[in-house]
Amino acid sequence: METAPLSSPPKVQYEESNLSFLLASPLYFDCGIQIICVWGEGILSTGAQQFHLHETTELIFWRGSIMQLIEASADFRVRMLLYPSRLFLQAAVSLDTTYFDYMKEFPLFDHGKTGSLQSWKNVNLWMDMGQMLFSQPSSAFTEQLELNFLQSMFLWIFSSIPETYVSVARSYTRKQLLFHRFMHLIHEHAAQEHQVAFYAEKLCITPRYLNEITASAVNGKTPKDFIDEQLTAEIKVQLNNPDLSIAEIAANCQFPDSSYLSRFFKKHTGISPKEFRGKRPQAVQKTPKRFE
Known part of the structure; x- marks a missing residue:
């Protein structure tokens, strides 16, 4: 896997990986990253902070994140979508910044702890849609598809944040x-x-x-x-x-x-x-x- 285009993709990019390219040294991602762990376990570091990924966990980073894989099980696998910075700005312009601030402070979400795995099934459906839309060569409609996809996904994620925020604030x-x-x-x-x-x-x-x-x-x-x-x-x-x-x-x-x-x-x-x-x-x- 070539890491240069991966760290700063010109368009939305779908990948399936064991993230082994992040084992040797940290890599700077000049893009938004959405990762879901579908198999195994791994420890991902952003420098001062470490995140334990296992099946049903989702990790979302905004532009400018450093990532390094500290260790992982042999069967560790993730699905991920990478979003160009310009697209994040376009998609976010009409949305409440309160939700973005919340997700920056709490980038890791464990769908298995919600008591229902429906949200985990749903986030995999979003990944399936991303794979379908963005694994093909670009077309005249690619930019509009990217923007519509990201805005719709943000709205879906944010629709669950108020309830999540209340539970976090209480705990x-x-x-x-x-x-x-x-x-x-x-x-x-x-x-x-x-x-x-x-x-x-x-x-x-x-x-x-x-x-x-x-x-x-x-x-x-x-x-x-x-x-x-x-x-x-x-x-x-x-x-x-x-x-x-x-x-x-x-x-x-x-x-x-x-x-x-x-x-x-x-x-x-x-x-x-x-x-x-x-x-x-x-x-x-x-x-x-x-x-x-």
């Missing part, structure tokens, strides 16, 4: 809700904003309270730990681009110079940026013990 504590919002913020800003105070201000809380939130969500983990994990993933993605020098990456990620970036990267990965570029890890998929 999550304030700290848990703030943690999800913090995760969303670092996905957006970690490449440029490295200080805890920035995120605390965005959440209208103190850095000390943010530290309490992350500690309660993941025992012993600080807000800076999450920020640095996301920043490390961002650097890895840029290092995979041979056209960018270390100095340019340092500037992109708001480091004073390349030596600062190198020290940061080696501290968090054990190797220098140059060594990372020279290393080509083999994307060998295996069944972790936890999935056996």
Whole structure:
């Protein structure tokens, strides 16, 4: 599977995959992604956050997501649709941004936990329709089909969000809700904003309270730990681009110079940026013990 067109497709693209191309290194997706796991189990990372995919789970990311497959069972399989950024903007212009904000904060949905698998059957029907419409060569009507499909699917998804939101709001504590919002913020800003105070201000809380939130969500983990994990993933993605020098990456990620970036990267990965570029890890998929 060619990853370059996959990460930034010119039109809606349907794929079936085991995502093994994401094992070696994180990949930046300049597009919207909708993934449903139809077999097996896998752990997908966006940098500071990890998502456990298994049958009946659905994951939706907006434009600008980093993804890496940490591990997966040998039978892991997904179906996915990738949407060009321009299409997302067109489809979203007439829809309530409240729903988009909700889905950004809660990108993973487990259809098996709803008490009924009808929604899982329905989302597979949407995938079937996407496969039928977008696995064929483009025609004069492709752009209109893409827009109509995405708008209709959004409306179908959003029709269930108010009830879902109420149940989430009732089951999550304030700290848990703030943690999800913090995760969303670092996905957006970690490449440029490295200080805890920035995120605390965005959440209208103190850095000390943010530290309490992350500690309660993941025992012993600080807000800076999450920020640095996301920043490390961002650097890895840029290092995979041979056209960018270390100095340019340092500037992109708001480091004073390349030596600062190198020290940061080696501290968090054990190797220098140059060594990372020279290393080509083999994307060998295996069944972790936890999935056996």
